[in-house]
Amino acid sequence: MLETPAWAAPAAARPLAPYAIERREPQAHEVLIDILYCGVCHSDLHQIRDEWGKGIFPMVPGHEIVGQVAQVGSEVQRWQVGDTVGVGCFVDSCRQCAACRSGEEQFCSEGMSVTYNGYERTDGKLDPKRPTFGGYSTRITVDENYVLRVPEGIALERAAPLLCAGITTYSPLRRHGVKQGDRVAVVGLGGLGHMGVKLAKAMGAHVTVLSHSPGKHDGAMALGADDFLVTRDGKVFEEHAGRFDFILDTVSADHDYNAYLGLLRLDGVMVLVGMPGAQPLHARSLILPRRTLTGSLIGGIAETQEMLDFCAAHAVAADVEVIPIQAINEAYERMLRGDVKYRFVIDTASLRDDGHA
Ligand code: NAP
Ligand code: ZN
Ligand code: ZN
Numbered sequence: 361m362l363e364t365p366a367w368a369a370p371a372a373a374r375p376l377a378p379y380a381i382e383r384r385e386p387q388a389h390e391v392l393i394d395i396l397y398c399g400v401c402h403s404d405l406h407q408i409r410d411e412w413g414k415g416i417f418p419m420v421p422g423h424e425i426v427g428q429v430a431q432v433g434s435e436v437q438r439w440q441v442g443d444t445v446g447v448g449c450f451v452d453s454c455r456q457c458a459a460c461r462s463g464e465e466q467f468c469s470e471g472m473s474v475t476y477n478g479y480e481r482t483d484g485k486l487d488p489k490r491p492t493f494g495g496y497s498t499r500i501t502v503d504e505n506y507v508l509r510v511p512e513g514i515a516l517e518r519a520a521p522l523l524c525a526g527i528t529t530y531s532p533l534r535r536h537g538v539k540q541g542d543r544v545a546v547v548g549l550g551g552l553g554h555m556g557v558k559l560a561k562a563m564g565a566h567v568t569v570l571s572h573s574p575g576k577h578d579g580a581m582a583l584g585a586d587d588f589l590v591t592r593d594g595k596v597f598e599e600h601a602g603r604f605d606f607i608l609d610t611v612s613a614d615h616d617y618n619a620y621l622g623l624l625r626l627d628g629v630m631v632l633v634g635m636p637g638a639q640p641l642h643a644r645s646l647i648l649p650r651r652t653l654t655g656s657l658i659g660g661i662a663e664t665q666e667m668l669d670f671c672a673a674h675a676v677a678a679d680v681e682v683i684p685i686q687a688i689n690e691a692y693e694r695m696l697r698g699d700v701k702y703r704f705v706i707d708t709a710s711l712r713d714d715g716h717a
Contacts, residue, residue, distance in 0.1 A: 361385070362392075365711045366497035367685050368418035369408040375689045376408070379418055381493045383501045385431075390501050391439050392431040393447065398495035399424025399521040399678070400704040401551060402612045405692050406635065407477050415477050422495030422706070423449040423475040426510055426520040436504045444516065446508040446668070447500060448523035449658045450474050451492060452481050455505075463660040465506075496685060498711050508665055511672035518677035521551060521703040522668060524658060525678065529556040529608060530667040531659035532631040533563060538606055540564030545607045547591075547620060549576045549583075550695070552610035552633060554679060554702035557583045560608070562674040568604070570596075570620070573698050583679070597622055602649075610634045621645040621653060631656050678703050684710030 361382040368379035386392045404421035406412050425447040429439050439445065452473035453460050459467040466472055471486055473479060476494030479486040493500075510519050529552055538544060544565040546556040553569070560567045561584040568587040569580040580588045589596045597619045604623050607630040614636050621630055626649040633656050646653060659667065671677060680703045683691055691704040 362499065364497050364499050366420045366493060367688060367711070368420045368493075368496075371417050372410040372415060373408065376421075376496070379420065381420060381497060383497075383499055386433040386436075386501050388433045388435040389504050390433045391429050391436060391445070391504055391507060392499060392501050393425070393427040393445060393507070394430045394499050395425055395427040395495055395497060395708045397426045397517045397520040397682075398422040398706045398708060399524065399551070399680075400683075400688070400691055400695065400706065401521075401524050402695060403524070403635070404494075405695065406612070411637075412635070416491050419477055420493035420496050421476055422497070423447070424520045424523040424525070424705075425475070425495035425500065426516045426523070427499075427708075430499065433504070438504050439507065444510045444512075446510050446519065446523045447475060447495070447502055447506065448508065448527060448664055450478075451500075451502050451506050454481075454484055456484075463662040465660050466658045496688070496706060496711075498708050506661060508661070508668055511668055513672050513675075514668075514677045517680055517682050517705045517707070519668070519671075520705050521555065521678035521680065522671055523664070525551045525555045525703060526559070526671060527659040527664045527667050528552055528633050528656070529610070530559050530670065531663055532608060532633065532656040533559055533606075534663070535656070536606055536629050536631065538563050538565050541566065542605045543603060544568070545570050545604045545623060546585075547571075547607060547609040548611040548634060549573070549580055549702070550610060550612070550698065550700070551678070551703040553608075554583055556608045556610060557585050558676045559670075561585075562670070562676050565606075570607075570623075572615075576698075579701060591619075602626075604628055607631070608633065612636060614639060616640075617653070618642050618645040621651055624651045626650060627652070629654065678705075680705040682707050686710060
């Protein structure tokens, strides 16, 4: 086993602190990755605070991982030492169910092995004795089939958030066929939202940001948005009723879905990717006129690779603020206040300097 420095939340809602974990030597089909950068997703915060149910503690968050292959198992064909790679929100799945076979491992009927706050597999089955630990650490051992290639040309710290924020916004835009000229609204300009703006623009859409933060206007326009509306002003919902073909809702906090649905045209689609708690929904918001409300969860391995290649081809990457791990607790507070443009990314050199190897 390889003793590895990490930072963990020791229990729900407690600050993160240094914590040593063990990574295994790569087995025949595994690679050991030296982690260089790891993005900070709002899902990390939801989970260390037990906002999605009881978590597994100590919890080492982090599922926007970029690094270099340090060691390969004896049977590994796809990767070589030195390759620049990524790991996203899951590190394994059953590989046999219909979802896994169709490349949508995130919907594995047996449950995916999420990168942290979940379990590794033993003989293909989730093993409660083997919790997963995420990317707020200096290395990780992962099956070769759950590793992504980071294309050349994207700065690594700007690539890390693509592994969750990028794929989570790319997948629904693609699935719902967003194309040239479509009127798209992105709700919430945080880590996911800013990727939604960039990706929808790269697909040719006319993009409006709907934000509850008036101060984000200039930032939204600088990202390439065509329009910016402040949702605190309730008049927006009347003035722009029926305007959009597609709405991507990335908001992490409680808000009124009914109001946003009113902004869709007949047969327009709103996709939820933000995951606050339960929100009321009125049937008439969908019925009059006919509208679709759906959700989306990250993306499969093949689609994540497609997204990375799309980003390289269109010069799309995240706007980031690189932090040392020692700033993580403050970064969470700032993320809650919306004080980040637009993703914190941990430089894991700071973990190596943390008094560990
Ligand atoms: P984030 O960076 O914190 O951004 C969330 C944004 O929501 C904020 O920037 C803010 O935008 C808006 N917001 C916050 N509080 C609000 C409030 N009280 N009322 C209205 N709007 C508010 O978070 P993120 O990392 O992008 O994640 C967003 C959500 O997506 C989280 O719930 C996360 O767990 C979820 N997520 C889902 C998936 C998936 O696969 N479905 C994957 C990753 C993350 P404005 O200031 O512009 O309003
Ligand atoms: Zn995430
Ligand atoms: Zn499966």
